[in-house]
Each structure stands twice: as C-alpha cells, then as structure tokens.
Amino acid sequence: MSTFLSEEKTVQLLRELEPVAEAELNRHLAVAKEWFPHEYVPWSQGSDFDGVLGGDAWAVEQSKIPDVARTALIVNLLTEDNLPSYHFEIAKFFGRDGAWGTWVHRWTAEEGRHGVAIRDYLTVTRAVDPVALERARMVHMGTGYEAAYDDMLHTLAYVSFQELATRISHRNTGSASGEPVCEQLLARIATDENLHMIFYRNLLAAAFEREPNMTMRAVADIVQNFQMPGHSIEGFTRKSVQIANAGIYDLRQHRDQVLVPVLRQWKVWDVTGLDEEGEKARFELDQFLAELETAASRFEQRRDERAARVAARV
Numbered sequence: 016m017s018t019f020l021s022e023e024k025t026v027q028l029l030r031e032l033e034p035v036a037e038a039e040l041n042r043h044l045a046v047a048k049e050w051f052p053h054e055y056v057p058w059s060q061g062s063d064f065d066g067v068l069g070g071d072a073w074a075v076e077q078s079k080i081p082d083v084a085r086t087a088l089i090v091n092l093l094t095e096d097n098l099p100s101y102h103f104e105i106a107k108f109f110g111r112d113g114a115w116g117t118w119v120h121r122w123t124a125e126e127g128r129h130g131v132a133i134r135d136y137l138t139v140t141r142a143v144d145p146v147a148l149e150r151a152r153m154v155h156m157g158t159g160y161e162a163a164y165d166d167m168l169h170t171l172a173y174v175s176f177q178e179l180a181t182r183i184s185h186r187n188t189g190s191a192s193g194e195p196v197c198e199q200l201l202a203r204i205a206t207d208e209n210l211h212m213i214f215y216r217n218l219l220a221a222a223f224e225r226e227p228n229m230t231m232r233a234v235a236d237i238v239q240n241f242q243m244p245g246h247s248i249e250g251f252t253r254k255s256v257q258i259a260n261a262g263i264y265d266l267r268q269h270r271d272q273v274l275v276p277v278l279r280q281w282k283v284w285d286v287t288g289l290d291e292e293g294e295k296a297r298f299e300l301d302q303f304l305a306e307l308e309t310a311a312s313r314f315e316q317r318r319d320e321r322a323a324r325v326a327a328r329v
C-alpha cells in the first residue's frame with residue numbers, strides 16, 4: 016500500500032474538505048485582529064548606518080539583546096523570510112481556488128507581516144548585524160524550502176505542528192530578549208502562529224474522519240522526521256543547540272507543548288477502525304514519543320548538571 020494518497024484521491028479529499036476549509040477560514044477571519052508592524056518599532060531610537068548615508072557602522076555593543084536571543088531572532092526572521100518557498104509549497108498542495116485558495120493567500124499575507132515587523136525592529140534598534148543578516152537571507156532564500164513529503168496530508172500534518180513550534184519559539188525568544196517591546200512584538204506574532212495552527216489542525220482532524228489510515232500514516236511520518244522550517248539556515252545545528260540550551264525551543268517543549276497537545280486534539284489514541292497499516296503507523300507514533308521522552312529527560316538532566324557546575328564555579 017502506498018503511503019501517499021493518489022492524485023485522484025487527493026483531489027477528492029480536497030473537495031470534500033472544502034466546506035471545512037470555508038468554515039475554518041471564516042472562523043479565522045472573525046477572530047484574527049488587524050495589527051500594524053510600525054507600531055512595534057521604536058523609530059526614535061534609529062540612526063543612519065555607514066555606507067550610502069555615512070552614519071555609524073553596526074557594532075555588537077549597540078545591541079541590547081543577549082547573545083542567545085540575538086541568535087534566536089535571526090533564526091526566526093530568516094525562517095519567516097523564506098515565505099515565497101512556503102507559499103509555493105502550500106499553493107501546490109492546497110490549490111489556489113475556493114476557500115483553500117483564499118486561505119493560502121490570506122495566510123501568506125499574514126506571514127509576510129512577521130518578517131517585515133521583525134526586520135524593522137531589529138534594524139532600528141541595532142539589535143543584530145544588518146550586513147550579516149542580509150547576507151544570511153540571500154544564502155537562505157537561495158537554498159529555498161522544499162517539503163519533505165510530496166503529499167497533501169503530510170503537508171497538512173507538518174504545518175499543524177510547525178505553526179505551533181514557531182509560536183512557542185517566537186514567544187520564548189521574546190522573553191529571552193529582555194526588551195519589553197521586542198517581547199510584545201513576538202507575542203503578537205505568536206498569536207498569529209497559534210491561529211494558523213488551529214486552521215491546519217482542524218482541517219487535519221476532518222481528514223482523520225474521512226481517511227483515517229492515510230492520515231495516521233502522514234502524522235506518524237511527520238512526527239518521526241520533524242524538522243523546523245528554518246533547518247536549512249547556515250549553521251542551524253549549532254544555533255539550535257544554543258536555542259535549546261537557553262530553553263527557547265528544546266526537546267521537552269517540542270514533545271510536551273507541540274506534538275502531544277496536537278495529537279491529543281486529534282484524539283489519535285481514540286481513532287477506531289484502523290486497518291493494519293493505520294495501526295502500524297500509530298504504533299510507530301507511540302514508540303517515537305516514548306523515545307523522545309527519554310531523550311528530552313536526558314537533555315534536561317545534562318542541562319541542569321551543566322548549570323549546577325557553572326553555579327558552583329561562581
């Protein structure tokens with residue numbers, strides 16, 4: 016049995032889910048609040064840079080943001096910057112017509128706001144090196160982003176987790192910045208990411224009712240192979256270790272605040288009538304979560320031990 020829906024079945028499922036997409040889109044439009052990036056940027060703190068305007072070059076002492084928060088902000092912004100590739104992926108799988116198409120464009124417009132807001136904030140406050148940032152953006156967007164699975168259900172499962180993961184990561188980056196305005200901005204963005212997660216999560220819940228076995232397979236694949244959307248950023252592994260050590264996004268949060276709540280919402284453990292393949296997928300899911308629990312506990316233990324050693328030295 017194939018792990019992917021056939022093209023014919025995909026078209027059929029998208030059509031069946033169209034009324035759900037419409038209802039979710041309307042719910043989203045009713046609750047999403049309009050907001051403006053410029054209101055979160057302290058323009059009065061801005062000054063000219065070197066180069067064309069002959070101002071001061073960026074220097075690390077100008078940044079009021081701690082090292083690790085700076086790293087996280089750069090990762091979060093570069094992730095948002097890759098929007099053209101994400102748009103391509105979701106437009107490819109969800110289409111550009113009807114409620115699905117309206118969602119794809121609305122979602123893209125909302126995500127576009129995130130990159131604009133974070134970049135303006137970071138540039139005006141001189142929080143990060145604008146030259147290094149621009150060069151990193153060129154490299155990252157030059158690499159693009161490609162979904163790991165060429166399939167609509169896998170994409171829907173991926174974005175359900177990914178939106179929640181970015182919500183947690185933005186929110187915790189804001190706290191780590193120690194700057195109230197930065198924190199407010201990232202909390203505002205995190206609210207958007209949460210609403211995005213709800214849209215995708217509810218669509219996937221509807222897919223579970225119609226195609227339980229294939230949906231379970233897609234969910235199991237995504238959970239076992241999940242990578243953050245910014246994983247192709249240069250030096251991502253090193254950066255993600257720093258981010259995890261600072262408690263901005265680590266294995267414990269990934270398991271307990273991202274994977275498990277979404278899986279519970281889908282009631283994956285209550286789905287009945289699965290065939291052999293569906294049961295196998297759910298079994299893999301259980302096994303993986305148990306392994307992740309062990310890995311998360313081990314990570315926390317090592318981090319605590321390291322912190323205790325540092326404290327003992329002081």
Ligand SMILES: [Fe+2]
Pocket residue numbers: 095126129181208
């Ligand atoms: Fe975003």
Ligand SMILES: [Fe+2]
Pocket residue numbers: 126178181207208211
């Ligand atoms: Fe989002």
